[in-house]
Amino acid sequence: MTSNELLIFEKGNGKANKNFIPKMDIEGIDIDEIIPPIYQRAQLSIPDTPEIEIVRHYINLSQKNYGVDNGIYPLGSCTMKYNPKVNEITARLSGFSQIHPLQEENQGAMEVIYETSKMLEEITGMEGFTLQPAAGAHGELTGLLIMKKYFKSKKVKKSKIIVPDSAHGTNPASAKMAGFSIIELQSDKNGEVPLDQLEYAMKEKDVAGIMLTNPNTLGVFDRQIKEITRIVHKNGGLCYYDGANLNPMLGICRPKDMGFDIVHLNLHKTFSTPHGGGGPGSGPVGVVNDLIPFLPKPCIIKTSEGIICKSNNEKSIGRIKAFWGNFGVIIRAYTYILALGSEGLEQVGQISVLNANYLRVLLQKKYDLPYNRICQHEFVLSDKGLPNEVITEDIAKRILDYGIYAPTIYFPLIVNGALMIEPTETESKNSLDNFVDIMYKIYEEAHDDPELVKKAPYNTSIGRLDAVLAARKPILHD
């Protein structure tokens, strides 16, 4: 389908769907007597649209959208793995989906939360967890507030945090939201944290610690990780682990053993809950023993009377979200962990790394690989040396023409023209080979017919869009 879809607002014919409203069985109450007209709105300009028009409109739109159920989705640092369908079934069990967060008979739900926390503790090595945060960045904020509160309780002033230049953009933004200023650390030529510079930065006044993702955004495992965390601890700091890249570490090694004190996970990455086109996610935060008192409210504990909220936690950072977190997402992750068990999770780590290295070895035959070594879950190519000044964006757009999705582009910032590729463990060899073939073909096209690549895509529902125009004259609704 290549024609423009009308907006839904242009499709209604004024026929209302009365069948969605329960029949009113209480008569004779005049609305104006309950709520005087001065409180009432004059008009409401949303259309009445027949059900069939709504269904067709959104089925047609869905066909102009690409998900991991359509094919490979190699977005680096996004871990776009297959979302097992059984997760969708369990999340929709009415005993989970239809229960109220404030109802008393909730032990099934509390057990899901409690058991998921326990399993995440085992997977990361941490000693306490909160499942409250709604997404990865929300988890980062929570983790950093825990850090802030910890130092406050020690009555030491700590106002700065070290973030390497290879970090996810959320790291510095979250640090700022937690009231920290940022010391940016330049990665070395291997993409790792330079120890001497770290020592130097830690000697600055008021440094609270470091935020790190390992493997980092180049897909490189920092071999000096224990030394890094030791240096930070030695200087009175704490170490925060950005769990966006935890997938390859499942069952291989654990953030706690690397020396981290706080970790956030992304259930919508590592634990297979659907990304939903940008959420809802879930960003649980795990901590070591000393930091447990600072976890957000409500903290839950298991007692002889069941799983309940702990009441005496005056050191807590407070609430970071209403109710119990994104429970519907948590139940999906719980289902996934139960389905895989310990051996299954270990193989997730192994095969995600196998798949990434397989692609790395084949793609570096044509494309520049600035950090040339064994990678973990992902690796980063650059557009250096592409024929005829074809750039990363052109490659990404041309990939879409072959009916698959593009890698993450222009991130991490430390690689110019980055193409960041993470296949995940759920891609078959056929799927990986097909991706390689497409990348080779595009390389040839860049050589033989650069204009073709530079003006791509052609086979999508719409051609390359003008991002500058969109930002210059923002039109955000009809």
Next chain:
Amino acid sequence: MLKLDFIPHNEKIIEEMLKTIGVNTIDDLFQDIPDDIKIKKLNLSSGLSEPDLLRYLKNLSLQNKEYSYSFLGAGCYYHYIPSIVDFIISRPEFYSSYTPYQAEASQGYLQAIYEYQTIISRVTQMDIANASMYDGSTALAEAAIMATIITGKNKVILLEGIHPEYIEVVKTYCWGQEIDHQIIKENQLKNEITEDIAAVLFQSPNFFGDIEKIEDTVRIIREKSQKCLIIQVMTDPTCLGILKPPGELDIDIYVAEGQAFGISPSFGGPGLGIFTAKQKYLRKMPGRLIGKTKELYGEKTGFILTLQAREQHIRREKASSNICTNQALCSLTALIYLLSLGKTGLKEISAQNFQKAHYLKNELIKISGYEILNKKPTYNEFMLKCPNIEALINECKKKELLPPLKLSKYYPELDDVALVCVTECNSKKSIEKFIDAAKNAVKNY
């Protein structure tokens, strides 16, 4: 022996791939990891087959009680969800996609979110709506922070009557950025507003059910300060089928919990943070925005993530918020819900909520010992002072009614007050059962 659930390789293929890579074993790929931190095995149970998994989780779900009818709201509401809502959001092209970074392969979702922004700005009459925040509580906290950025002032005022959990979230966020806050009663507004206040945050209909005379609140604030932003929050925006929208009341930032728009309660999450503002604040707005644009080499109109220079992945520590993943699928849910109802349906359910709750109020005050504490008009929730609140709760349970909230959970001093919620889903029969429960709670104890 490899288990290989959800992994499509067999052993032979793994061998081939290792050979291509040029290593002998998978372990060779982990050579960068120091041996002393490698673990042997995770101490978790073995994986479950799908039938065993479903049986286990079904049983677990049965430990949560499901009631026939609910009289509980307090931030999470039972409204009827049309069947087409779950049908459409279950399309894998939508739910298994990522944030639409590659616009040309994501036009379907981008258009849908553009339509969400449109329908939200129409329902609220606010100039602009973003693509979503996590929930109502975090949307309110981000609104407070946004106000401090816009005004350069460092203090916010919260009016009593905001959902108590939202107040706690705002406090936590404010503490993070060292923003002062103060919680006051409405009648203290005149005295507390100064030029140093970044924003006043209030909820209407408020946590206790009261619908505020917003024009009066706005006038008082504007008289005292031209700079101070006015932020309204709602926990059940279905009332906008009848009530005057924030865009007609000179509200600067309006946020809401959108769960009431077709999202199942799910123990309180995921919900939907609705976030809207006046046009002039566009560039300080947190969260994603979808904009309309044109093809570079053609004439067709399309949709794209826009104004990303506000966001963390470009601006890093200078971004207006750290939000990245939001609640996209919940925005889609709200969109389909609102379209299914249309203006006729939204008005109708809004009216039913008003009328059914009003009917129950009127019947309850006829029973001796009960009192309605609200002095202002209410929507679908109200405060009921009870002669014996525990008895009322027990009687409700006996009749398969999810009992109302004991307000003492949040306000210990209100130990005999229930917060009762009635929506369009409550039939007359269920309401009569509640009335019986209230009568029995007096008689039998």
